[in-house]
Amino acid sequence: MTTIHIAIKEIKQALRDRRTFLFMLAFPIVLILILGTALSNAFSGSIELGEMKVLYKDTGASPALGGYWDGFVKAVEGENVHFTPLGKDMNGQEEVKSDNYVAYVEIGDEGIRFYGSTRNTIEGNIVQGMLTTFAQRYNLVAATMKTDPVAAQAVLANASAPHDIVKETALQADKAPGSIDYYAVAMTTMIAMYGAMSASTLIRGERSRNTAIRLSAAPVSKAEIFVGKIIGSLFTNLACVLAVVLFSKYAFKADWGYHMGMVILVLLSEVLLAVAIGLGLSYLFKGETARSIVMIFTQLASFLGGAYFPIGQDESFMGWISDFSPLRWANVAINKIIYSNELGAALPAIGLNLIVAFAFLAIAIISMRRREAL
């Protein structure tokens, strides 16, 4: 109960602090808008794709088409696209609706019928693009066959290059992170890290205001104070982060994908990491030094994590060092969740965040126990 009492006081103070609104809300939202619109050309939209599962049914009404289809399926399988024939009791459209498959395809006498998901996933778009290309070529072949069989052979030869089909459609996919989408994620993970700054003053602030005396003189354990403060800090920081997520989603139409829960889990683990780092550093360094170090750390992590502009994950020194930024872990994980529905990508990020967070919390706890007062 006392823990909650302390947490509530922490939240009250944070919400009254103008800096909270400035740094945690106004700043990121303005930056998403400015960077998102100013740098919109810098985005090529190249992204990693997840597995694409397609369900199909060959009615056998058009053996010629069926033959081409089988060839297409074989060729495309290697490209992370998997085709499954429709089972007996399955309803193709239902399967797509319930997200088990990206698309459902029927091969009948009147040609190919495609049922894509109404949800606008990038994989759905790619599969649709591939099938459109396939169908166009088939129609071309069918038409040419009647007039010029030799030319038809050439078209067919072309069609056996599914690599091209995949690449082509991937580039045309309308679901790639636009600049607003990119900065919505980047700014959100950045302010999640800003939580370190307020956290670094959690205990130090009490000392400088002498209120640490009252806290230590009260019949409350250090653990209660510690936990109460962490809960309060987590709450306000997460609230700010969620506010930016929702604002960018609804006001800027930024794409946050379909797995909001997982994205929020990643963000929560990042906020915990930030709070732990801030708290830990405030015990490791005295007074203003702690503040400066936390400041430099968050700025560096933001810069390297790609908060201001994307930093390539290449072999260069920058690419290598950026892997040490917690923002990078979070950004990569969240983008994978959003653009390729790779929920598993959250695990390494969350795991790493938790491990580092607990290391810093341990530092804080050990130093706190050594002190006579807070």
Next chain:
Amino acid sequence: MSNVLEIRNLTKKFGDFIAVDNMSLAVREGEIFGFLGANGAGKSTTINMISSLLRNTKGEIILLGKNIAKSAKFAKSNIGVVPQDLAIYEDMTAYENVSFFAGLYGLRGAQLKERTVEALEFVGLGDKHKAYPKNFSGGMKRRLNIACAIAHRPKLIIMDEPTVGIDPQSRNYILNSVRKLNDMGCTIIYTSHYMEEVEEICTRIAIVDHGKIIAEGTKEQLKAIITDTKDIWIGIKSEDEIKVEPLKQIPGVASVRVEEHMVMINSKAEVNNLNLIIQQLIRDRAEIRSVEEQAPNLETVFLTLTGRNLRD
């Protein structure tokens, strides 16, 4: 009367430096116990050990019959600390400040509300519930500092210089509050640099120097220690020409202080040297306006015992 607080052989070392040196004392129920000492005497250090803010190096502290090292929670619950430096949140209202700290003592709901209102009322901030301390005068902040320490109705209230740097009106208010708290049954430990305050409100006084208690008792008892000196206060028109050294050479004179229109001399009681002093002053062309022989006050007691003034 039973002892609320007992300190036995209490010692605190900071490295090699001994801040509190084998101190023993007892504070009885219902007392306003004064803690007098110059800067760095060890008052705050002692108080911090009593309120569990510092660990003692040696000795023991017994509060209401229980050793605080063994029953820290019990001890903390029964003590209210008014820290020497203001300890309030400027970004929280007066009400929220008191309510937050009282909540740390387990008060909740209606009771918390009631005690918070009561404490603010008590220090004269009843109409300032929603005001922020950043807009308060020094005196109001000091009073809020007190309110934060009393809402949980502690048995023992420890006030570490609660009247530093405030206007006389607030000071009177605070002194009256201390008396009122005492009337309501609180035992109080009061430290101050202001001799008059201690003399006015304390029922018993300990003089601390270099971490040791060098004298203890009621003010009458303390004054009785020094039957051998007297204070002579001589009013003069202008102190410009007064030379201190020749005065100090006069037999029996222990110390000389020259202030505005006043020469204050502390001298051995049995030496009759008033004539010599006056002659010297006339030689310095002082226009003497009054001569008074003072009964010893606590200031003199302090000076005699410690060899220094309470305030430098």
